[in-house]
Amino acid sequence: CVAPRDVFESILANDLKMTQKEFGETMTRFHRDKWIESGPNNSVILHARALLEMQSFITDTYRDYIYNCQICTRLLVRGLNCSNSSCDIHMHRSCAAQYFLRLSNVTNNAATRKTTYPCPVCKQEWSKDDVTSVLKVNHVNDENNDSRPSTGMTHKKQRTTTTADNNDSTNNRSVRSKPRRIVNESDDDDDDN
Known part of the structure; x- marks a missing residue:
């Protein structure tokens, strides 16, 4: 900053x-x-x-100050790191939120839900304040396991399309449309000869 x-x-x-x-x-x-x-x-x-x-420039120039996220392996400039000084784990806050959410989803019973969050590398417990802060900032309500999309995370939406051949909506991921042929207008004139 x-x-x-x-x-x-x-x-x-x-x-x-x-x-x-x-x-x-x-x-x-x-x-x-x-x-x-x-x-x-x-x-x-x-x-x-x-x-x-600028990823390659940043990596080459600031090698001693940046890390890769332990979860997604992408460039990490700001994020969360383990409180254990001998552990070298670093995570994006959005990746940490998903990691903590996965840990809390071990059981659906609120009475027995996981309340400790071990580091994925050294297994030392993450600070409850850090966990709560990360889940709150990333719009994840740890109390009822409600997860809403975070502004820091990418979610791909499935598109639906309507084609002339098939007037009902279909999911592009599950149905492949027929290959389209691109025709130059002058090509139509050649067919008449």
Whole structure:
């Protein structure tokens, strides 16, 4: 996280020619194009798009400061880590929420539901405060095992389509449509000869 004013002062300190108005317009464009997003306390953070596009640069340049998520193995810049100092596990908060939810779903009986959350590597118990915070932020209600989609997680929706050949809706994953032939308009004229 960095304050926009710090970014502007850094630009000026490096003798880059940019007015405050140009800086504001650039920041607005970066925000609109999803390169940056607003962080806590009026700060600016890199958006997921920027992290994905710059992954190899970030990995090479900041090797000692970044990790891969233990659950999904993707680049992790901010996340959760085990409280055991000798354990090197790191997880995205959304991945941790799914991991904790899976652990709490071991049984459906609320009286015997799992209330401890061991680290997947060292098996040391995660702090209940960390677990509650992660589940709450990711819209998972641990009390009744209710899970709603998180803003930090990707969920693929199944599309339904209606075709001229088949007027009822079908799921694209289960029914493959007939291959389509692309015809150039000039090709139709050639058939008459």
